[in-house]
Amino acid sequence: MKLILAVVQDKDSNRLVDALSKGDFKTTKLSSSGGFLKEGNTTLMIGCDDEYVDQALELIRDNCSHRDQMVAPISPMGGNADSYIPKPVKVEVGGATCFVLPVEGFFQF
Amino acid sequence: MKLILAVVQDKDSNRLVDALSKGDFKTTKLSSSGGFLKEGNTTLMIGCDDEYVDQALELIRDNCSHRDQMVAPISPMGGNADSYIPKPVKVEVGGATCFVLPVEGFFQF
Amino acid sequence: MKLILAVVQDKDSNRLVDALSKGDFKTTKLSSSGGFLKEGNTTLMIGCDDEYVDQALELIRDNCSHRDQMVAPISPMGGNADSYIPKPVKVEVGGATCFVLPVEGFFQF
Ligand code: NI
Ligand code: NI
Ligand code: NI
Numbered sequence: 001m002k003l004i005l006a007v008v009q010d011k012d013s014n015r016l017v018d019a020l021s022k023g024d025f026k027t028t029k030l031s032s033s034g035g036f037l038k039e040g041n042t043t044l045m046i047g048c049d050d051e052y053v054d055q056a057l058e059l060i061r062d063n064c065s066h067r068d069q070m071v072a073p074i075s076p077m078g079g080n081a082d083s084y085i086p087k088p089v090k091v092e093v094g095g096a097t098c099f100v101l102p103v104e105g106f107f108q109f
Numbered sequence: 110m111k112l113i114l115a116v117v118q119d120k121d122s123n124r125l126v127d128a129l130s131k132g133d134f135k136t137t138k139l140s141s142s143g144g145f146l147k148e149g150n151t152t153l154m155i156g157c158d159d160e161y162v163d164q165a166l167e168l169i170r171d172n173c174s175h176r177d178q179m180v181a182p183i184s185p186m187g188g189n190a191d192s193y194i195p196k197p198v199k200v201e202v203g204g205a206t207c208f209v210l211p212v213e214g215f216f217q218f
Numbered sequence: 219m220k221l222i223l224a225v226v227q228d229k230d231s232n233r234l235v236d237a238l239s240k241g242d243f244k245t246t247k248l249s250s251s252g253g254f255l256k257e258g259n260t261t262l263m264i265g266c267d268d269e270y271v272d273q274a275l276e277l278i279r280d281n282c283s284h285r286d287q288m289v290a291p292i293s294p295m296g297g298n299a300d301s302y303i304p305k306p307v308k309v310e311v312g313g314a315t316c317f318v319l320p321v322e323g324f325f326q327f
Pocket of ligand 3: 284
């Protein structure tokens with residue numbers, strides 16, 4: 001058995017938890033912040049048998065890979081909003097950092 | 110040495126932390142949610158020497174095992190509360206999911 | 219590769235995260251409480267290659283070691299504040315509890 005600790009962005013976490021749940025993976029969310037990923041993030045604990053680790057990682061990759069997104073920038077404070085035409089900028093979102101840990105014992109009560 | 114990660118229900122967590130503390134186990138609570146257990150839950154990190162793992166697991170089992178509880182259901186919204194006699198229903202509460210992880214180094218500063 | 223789980227006091231955590239960041243360590247903060255350390259605490263996950271574990275532990279020791287601090291005690295409730303001259307008392311602050319866990323796989327998406 002393995003325990004996967006996956007640090008993902010908040011915005012990707014619900015979609016990932018749903019996908020993992022459909023794949024019969026049980027997860028627990030830990031509130032986390034900063035560090036591996038710049039924006040608000042969530043750490044998921046996913047316990048699974050050795051033969052399902054690849055499948056879990058694939059679901060994480062499919063739902064959380066970093067990708068570019070076009071976003072409308074915030075108008076500058078105090079600027080003239082009428083004359084300001086915001087130009088969408090490309091930002092990178094998503095991304096996942098995953099640690100696969102060995103598990104010596106697993107118990108449910 | 111081992112690190113036990115125990116996901117337990119919020120309602121059981123204080124009693125468990127007390128029991129672990131009386132048994133000389135040191136614990137740290139991580140706020141967590143969803144997944145392994147349906148209701149609000151807490152993840153405890155319990156570090157202990159190999160020979161105490163069984164004792165820690167026994168305390169978790171004694172304080173967090175899932176069990177049935179009779180609860181009065183909430184009156185339906187907009188219903189006539191006077192004519193409605195809530196019948197207690199059986200719900201399953203508690204439960205614990207525990208991972209025992211190997212520890213290669215332990216340091217206190 | 220290793221995953222270091224370090225439980226440190228809230229007041230030390232920002233300084234530690236900065237120091238780790240300067241040392242090119244990536245960290246994720248988990249909100250945690252109680253247990254290993256009495257005051258509010260934070261659990262940091264630090265992933266690093268085996269040869270950098272000692273350096274990460276040294277940064278934790280340098281920024282979080284427990285030490286004595288002189289603090290002005292709170293005036294007793296209902297006491298005569300005018301006649302009461304608070305005498306600084308020595309309290310122990312800081313401290314860190316670190317678990318070094320083996321990592322079998324590491325993935326970034
Ligand atoms: Ni990229
Ligand atoms: Ni049952
Ligand atoms: Ni001391």
